[in-house]
Amino acid sequence: MLKGELNINNIILILSVVALLIVVSTVYLFTTFNNRKNKLIQEQLESKLNNQKRQHELELNALRAQMNPHFVHNSLNAIQYYIQLNEVEKSEDYLAKFSKLMRQFFEYSRKQSISIENEILLLKNYLDIEKLRFEDDFDFKISVSKNLDTEELFLPPMVLQPILENAINHGVFHKKGKGEVSITFSSINETSFKVEVTDDGIGINKTKAMKKAKDQTTHTEHSSFVLEERLALLKESKKWDVEFTIVDRLDVSEQTGTKVTLIFKED
Amino acid sequence: MTIKTILIDDERKALAILKNKLERLCPNVEVIAETQNPKEGIELIKTLKPDLIFLDIAMPELSGFDVLKQFENPDFEIIFATAFDNYAIEAIKHCAIGYLVKPVDNTDLVTAINNAEANIEEKSSLVKNKQLIENLGIQTFQKKKIIIPSVEGLEFVKIEDILHCEGETGYTKIHLKTGKPLLSSNSIGHFNKLLESSNFYLVHKSHLINLSYIEKYLNEGYVILTGNKKIPVSRNRRQEFLEQLKS
Numbered sequence: 001m002l003k004g005e006l007n008i009n010n011i012i013l014i015l016s017v018v019a020l021l022i023v024v025s026t027v028y029l030f031t032t033f034n035n036r037k038n039k040l041i042q043e044q045l046e047s048k049l050n051n052q053k054r055q056h057e058l059e060l061n062a063l064r065a066q067m068n069p070h071f072v073h074n075s076l077n078a079i080q081y082y083i084q085l086n087e088v089e090k091s092e093d094y095l096a097k098f099s100k101l102m103r104q105f106f107e108y109s110r111k112q113s114i115s116i117e118n119e120i121l122l123l124k125n126y127l128d129i130e131k132l133r134f135e136d137d138f139d140f141k142i143s144v145s146k147n148l149d150t151e152e153l154f155l156p157p158m159v160l161q162p163i164l165e166n167a168i169n170h171g172v173f174h175k176k177g178k179g180e181v182s183i184t185f186s187s188i189n190e191t192s193f194k195v196e197v198t199d200d201g202i203g204i205n206k207t208k209a210m211k212k213a214k215d216q217t218t219h220t221e222h223s224s225f226v227l228e229e230r231l232a233l234l235k236e237s238k239k240w241d242v243e244f245t246i247v248d249r250l251d252v253s254e255q256t257g258t259k260v261t262l263i264f265k266e267d
Numbered sequence: 268m269t270i271k272t273i274l275i276d277d278e279r280k281a282l283a284i285l286k287n288k289l290e291r292l293c294p295n296v297e298v299i300a301e302t303q304n305p306k307e308g309i310e311l312i313k314t315l316k317p318d319l320i321f322l323d324i325a326m327p328e329l330s331g332f333d334v335l336k337q338f339e340n341p342d343f344e345i346i347f348a349t350a351f352d353n354y355a356i357e358a359i360k361h362c363a364i365g366y367l368v369k370p371v372d373n374t375d376l377v378t379a380i381n382n383a384e385a386n387i388e389e390k391s392s393l394v395k396n397k398q399l400i401e402n403l404g405i406q407t408f409q410k411k412k413i414i415i416p417s418v419e420g421l422e423f424v425k426i427e428d429i430l431h432c433e434g435e436t437g438y439t440k441i442h443l444k445t446g447k448p449l450l451s452s453n454s455i456g457h458f459n460k461l462l463e464s465s466n467f468y469l470v471h472k473s474h475l476i477n478l479s480y481i482e483k484y485l486n487e488g489y490v491i492l493t494g495n496k497k498i499p500v501s502r503n504r505r506q507e508f509l510e511q512l513k514s
Binding site: 089092093095096097099100103112113149151152153154190191239266 | 288351368369370371372373375471472501502503504506507
């Protein structure tokens with residue numbers, strides 16, 4: 001009897017201990033699970049925010065690379081010139097083209113990538129405006145190799161225009177007589193392609209020497225810095241790998257000028 | 268044919284520029300009235316019964332769309348004018364109505380007038396305007412209708428009834444949930460601009476799909492749409508497409 005009572009007491013004791021253990025471990029498991037879940041959500045949120053931040057940086061950077069104040073004001077100045085000459089249609093035409101280009105800039109700088117086809121449309125619009133500014137002193141040529149699929153290959157927006165702008169400002173502006181800039185798009189394989197921008201100006205060696213002599217930072221340096229920063233950001237985004245080389249044509253041939261080569265690889 | 272025209276824009280300078288351009292470039296356009304006040308514009312349209320109105324969209328008090336909504340039978344051709352408003356432009360494009368962005372390009376203006384003249388002769392303005400009014404009252408974008416000009420006339424198609432569009436050289440085939448596909452002489456790029464903010468995605472240079480009808484994505488680079496339609500996703504578009512699907 002005593003033994004039985006003891007047993008019952010023991011059983012009750014053991015059961016209570018077990019019950020207590022279950023409660024404690026449930027509470028413990030629940031809190032750890034909850035903590036982990038919260039941590040996971042937190043991490044996801046953070047990585048999402050980081051991605052968003054990087055995207056915004058890229059957009060901002062694209063806009064900055066584009067909106068070279070020199071280009072904007074030079075264009076407006078050229079429009080003023082035509083107004084003074086009372087060339088109404090030419091001024092109107094220039095202004096409408098300029099406005100369309102601004103629209104394209106805003107639209108494309110928000111995108112992660114644009115097709116080569118659309119990029120060429122934008123560059124043509126930009127070059128037409130520069131042609132109005134320099135008149136007969138400037139010409140350009142855009143060539144696309146036949147096997148390049150311009151609708152199915154993409155590039156990050158607003159990378160090529162600053163390079164063209166540099167080419168024009170060296171190749172045409174500092175040169176006596178007519179200057180020409182040529183852009184060539186050619187295929188490497190299914191996911192990569194090459195873009196070459198060549199001008200027949202004074203070349204990058206002389207440009208650098210001129211700058212040194214003047215001891216000043218020109219907007220060219222500013223825009224090449226923005227470009228480098230942009231290419232680095234693109235690489236960091238892990239979507240693009242852009243190889244960038246720049247040579248003075250005199251170093252490799254008989255001709256003067258600068259040649260920029262870009263190889264775009266989509267990761 | 269002389270096109271009797273009324274100009275409505277709250278900015279005096281915009282009116283002057285437009286009038287000057289029309290006089291120089293479009294001899295068949297006769298500006299019969301102009302106003303900076305949209306309410307006065309409504310009265311002018313009612314009494315003068317113009318063939319065409321140039322209508323600014325963003326105006327204080329009454330927008331260009333509000334002006335249009337005042338008419339039960341808006342049987343006049345409209346060319347909307349706007350400086351920058353993507354949402355409004357898209358709504359106008361859905362109904363194949365004319366528009367110009369400011370500052371106005373001379374070539375664009377002449378093209379818009381030629382189109383307007385054709386529409387006036389075909390008497391297609393009323394149905395397009397009515398559809399625009401209807402769309403403006405519909406909140407869910409998939410319930411809106413777009414107007415597709417075809418050889419026979421105009422096709423009114425609810426966005427949610429479009430499965431996918433297929434680009435061919437010189438035309439686009441619009442595949443619907445039921446019935447025969449429609450043919451349009453517009454490019455697939457045109458339809459992409461028209462539908463990209465209505466949950467459509469250009470997965471390939473010649474395939475625009477309605478994302479609401481995706482049933483499966485195959486890793487080898489295809490999507491399967493309702494009705495077992497297999498559409499290729501081009502290699503260079505896959506990454507962004509998958510990101511879009513996740514978000």
